[in-house]
Structures are given as C-alpha cells and as structure tokens.
Amino acid sequence: MTAWPANIEDDLGGVLCDLCSMAAPSGHEDRLSAVVSEHLFARGLTPITDRLGQVGVTLGSGPGHTTLVMAHLDQLGLVVSAIDPAGYLRVQRLGGVPERVLPGMRITVHTYHGDVPTVVGVKSHHLTPPEEKYRALPANELYLDCGTESAEEVAELGVRVGDPCTYGFTWSVLQGGRVATTSLDDRLGVAALLALADRLQKEPGSGSIHLAFTTQEEFHVRGALALVQRYRPDVVVNVDIAPSTDTPDLHGSSPVQLGRGAVLSRMSFHGRGTLGGLIPHPALVRGVEESALERGAKLQFEAVIGVITDAAFLPMASGDGIAAVDVGIPVRYTHSPVETAQLSDLTATIEVLHSLMLRVGSLDLERGFGHSLGPR
Ligand SMILES: [Zn+2]
Structure with a gap:
C-alpha cells in the first residue's frame, strides 16, 4: 500500500488507484477490510x-436521527470449480461477471498461499470456425491457464477448488480526468466514505452517523442486513456506482452521463429473480437535492x-421502517475490467454527502411515501 495523504481529497486519484489494486472478491474482503480499518x-x-x-465507524452522536452511510468493499470475480488433469482450471461466476469479456483476459487466482497469475484461454483465432466467432461462451465452458501441465502442479501452486479469482488489475488514465480500471464498483464509494470521514472529523454532521464498509454486496446484497441490526439506523444512505449511458450502445436509455455529477436514484429494480430494488424516501430525495444545490x-x-444495491431490502428491515436512498x-x-x-463526479458526490450529513439528523421522516407528491 502506498502512503495515503493526510487528507484523502488531496490525492483522490492516487487513493482510488490503490483501493482498486487491492483484490477483494465477495466473501474474501479481508485485505481491503484491514487496510480501511488501519486507515x-x-x-x-x-x-x-x-x-x-x-x-463500521461512528462519527458523532448528537441528538436527532441515526444515519448509516454504506459503500461495499467487495468486487465480483470467479471461483475455481474444478481442476483439469491437464492443469487447466474450470470456473464459475462469483457475482454478475459478463462472460463475453472474459476470453483472453488476465485473471488472478487468490490462494491461501498467495496470488497466482493466469490467462483465460481463447481458441486460437486461426483455427476458429466462422460460426463460433460471434458466440459468447458461458463461464463453465471457459478455462484458466496458469502454465501448469497437471493437476499435481496446480496443487503445488496451492490452488484449490473454491479459491476466488479477480480480473488482473489495470489502471489507465484517460482524457478529461477519467480513469478506467477493474473495480470502480464500488471503490469509488469506498473512497467517497473515506473522504467523508475526513470531512466529518473537521465539521461533524447532525444526529448519530455511522460509516460502514460492507461485504458480499455482489453476492446478493447480504452483509448490510447485519449492519442494520448493529446500528439500528433511522436513515440509510447507500453509496455505489450508477451505470452511465453516454456511450453509443446505451445512448438515450437513461440521462446518466460522466461529468454530470452525483446520481440520485429515484427508482431501482433488479428484475432478475431477486425482486430487490429501492424507491428512496421522499425526505431524503429532497435532502439530497438541497445538499447539491447548497454546494x-x-x-x-x-x-x-x-x-x-445494498439498500434494496433495508427499508423494511426495522419495525418502524428505515428511510433509505x-x-x-x-x-x-x-462489471467489466475497464469500468x-x-x-x-466523485468530488461532487463527496460534497453532496457531506452537506447531507449536516442536515440529515433533523429531516422530517414521518412524512413518508404517502406524502411524496404535491397537491392534486
Ligand atoms: Zn456496486
């Protein structure tokens, strides 16, 4: 780990790069968890x-609501599911990995004894029949090549079934203050919370504020349920990425663009079996809008x-309900290796979050979903 600046915002790009370089596949977040905790x-x-x-860390315990601000530490990846007698590794997906980006990628297997570099095999192009050239292979038809020639050699490397794998880390600085890397989801959120901790130490928020770095979000948003029981929040503010659609393939499907600031989600719905989603509490929608305006x-x-997101099931996780956004x-x-x-946009998000923390303790949360619309 490179030394982080005394004030996170003095080198946001450097901190973000360092955070992204630390592998934390779902269920195996210990390296990143330890670094955040030490920090x-x-x-x-x-x-x-x-x-x-x-x-989890508590910053301030004044009168007013209890607020939990969350970002997830983990990233998606693969899991070794079988070891071939010829020394190849078979894998399954850990979270929502898009299989079509995998062939030809560098993948790191994380073992108890250390990291093992591999590449995802891709049928030699010269020998690929035309009908296969445009077909995406499911994860269970792919294989990782670590250079070994037998299952025994794989065992000597310490690789075992169940070991998690992540995209080989890369970091590219693009034009316009943009970066492309392997796990912006959700190291952007982690960086935002670390910066928010700095801000709140200098200018405390209202009410009780807990910042939490969650695990296993990419494995069906489980960890945050335990945090709600620990902190019993009135308010949850979840900080995660939002898909930007300013690319030729998605243009027009949503207004979200790079360079246009923080994103306030007014509705999300998974729609893929989990039935998870979030309609934010109206008081928080107004609170976020006022915060952005003020800054x-x-x-x-x-x-x-x-x-x-991690907030999907939290509003109903307490008897009085939890206001979430x-x-x-x-x-x-x-979810690709070049997020x-x-x-x-990260800076704008930090501003909005800090301003929101100054007002969140006294928001009128009783005006709930039945008071979301204006007069008829
Ligand atoms: Zn995420």
Whole structure:
C-alpha cells in the first residue's frame, strides 16, 4: 500500500488507484477490510470489524436521527470449480461477471498461499470456425491457464477448488480526468466514505452517523442486513456506482452521463429473480437535492431496471421502517475490467454527502411515501 495523504481529497486519484489494486472478491474482503480499518485507526477513530469483515465507524452522536452511510468493499470475480488433469482450471461466476469479456483476459487466482497469475484461454483465432466467432461462451465452458501441465502442479501452486479469482488489475488514465480500471464498483464509494470521514472529523454532521464498509454486496446484497441490526439506523444512505449511458450502445436509455455529477436514484429494480430494488424516501430525495444545490454540486436523476444495491431490502428491515436512498457515482462499462469514471463526479458526490450529513439528523421522516407528491 502506498502512503495515503493526510487528507484523502488531496490525492483522490492516487487513493482510488490503490483501493482498486487491492483484490477483494465477495466473501474474501479481508485485505481491503484491514487496510480501511488501519486507515481509520490512524485517524484516531475506532472502527469495529464484524464477523463478516464489515468495517463500521461512528462519527458523532448528537441528538436527532441515526444515519448509516454504506459503500461495499467487495468486487465480483470467479471461483475455481474444478481442476483439469491437464492443469487447466474450470470456473464459475462469483457475482454478475459478463462472460463475453472474459476470453483472453488476465485473471488472478487468490490462494491461501498467495496470488497466482493466469490467462483465460481463447481458441486460437486461426483455427476458429466462422460460426463460433460471434458466440459468447458461458463461464463453465471457459478455462484458466496458469502454465501448469497437471493437476499435481496446480496443487503445488496451492490452488484449490473454491479459491476466488479477480480480473488482473489495470489502471489507465484517460482524457478529461477519467480513469478506467477493474473495480470502480464500488471503490469509488469506498473512497467517497473515506473522504467523508475526513470531512466529518473537521465539521461533524447532525444526529448519530455511522460509516460502514460492507461485504458480499455482489453476492446478493447480504452483509448490510447485519449492519442494520448493529446500528439500528433511522436513515440509510447507500453509496455505489450508477451505470452511465453516454456511450453509443446505451445512448438515450437513461440521462446518466460522466461529468454530470452525483446520481440520485429515484427508482431501482433488479428484475432478475431477486425482486430487490429501492424507491428512496421522499425526505431524503429532497435532502439530497438541497445538499447539491447548497454546494453548487452537479446532480443527475436515475430511474433504472437491472440494478440492485445494498439498500434494496433495508427499508423494511426495522419495525418502524428505515428511510433509505441510493447516491451513485456514474460509471461506464459496469462489471467489466475497464469500468470508467470521471474524478469530478466523485468530488461532487463527496460534497453532496457531506452537506447531507449536516442536515440529515433533523429531516422530517414521518412524512413518508404517502406524502411524496404535491397537491392534486
Ligand atoms: Zn456496486
């Protein structure tokens, strides 16, 4: 780990690069969890790590609502599912990996004894029949090549069935303050929360505020349920990426674009079996809008099907209900190894979050879903 600056926002790009370089496949977030925790301790804070590897830290405990702000540590990947007698590794998906990006990729297998570099095999182009050239192979038809020639050699490397794998780390600086890398989802959110911790140490928020770094989000949004029981929040603010659609293949499907600031999700719905989704609490919608306005930070709206976040099941996880909102940072090419974002959108998100923390403790949450619309 390179040394992070005293103030995270003095080198957001550097911190983000460092965060993205640390592998944290779902269920195996310990490296990143430890780094985030050490960082918070170094700031004089007292983070707690739960049995799931989730890190939580409390900043302020004034009168008013209790707020939980979350971002997930984990990233999607693959899992070794079988070892071929000839030394190839078979894999299954861990989270929503798009299989069509995998052939020809560098993949790192994370074993108990250390990381093992591999490549995903791709049938030699010279020998590929025309009918196969445009077909995406499912994960269970792909294989990883670690250079070994037998299952015994694989065993000597320490690779075992169940070991998680991640995209080989890359970091590209593009034009316009944009970066392309392997796990902006959700290291952008993690960076935003670390910056928010700095801000709240200098200018405390209202009510009780807990920042939490969750695990296993990409494995069906499970970890946050435990955090709700720990912190019993009135309000949840979830910080994750939002798909940016300013590319030729998605143009016009949503207004979300790079460079247009933070994203306020006004509806998300997974629609792929989980039935998870979130309609944000109206008081938080107004709170986020006012926060952006007050800071002069750009804010864009999103309403999208196909997205699920850690907040999806939380509103109903307490007897009185929890007011929740998703605040996003726009990202192109989501879940691919070249997720692309613009740093100014991260800065805008930090501004919105900090301003929101100053007012969240006294928001009128009783005006719930029945009071969302204006007069008839
Ligand atoms: Zn995410």
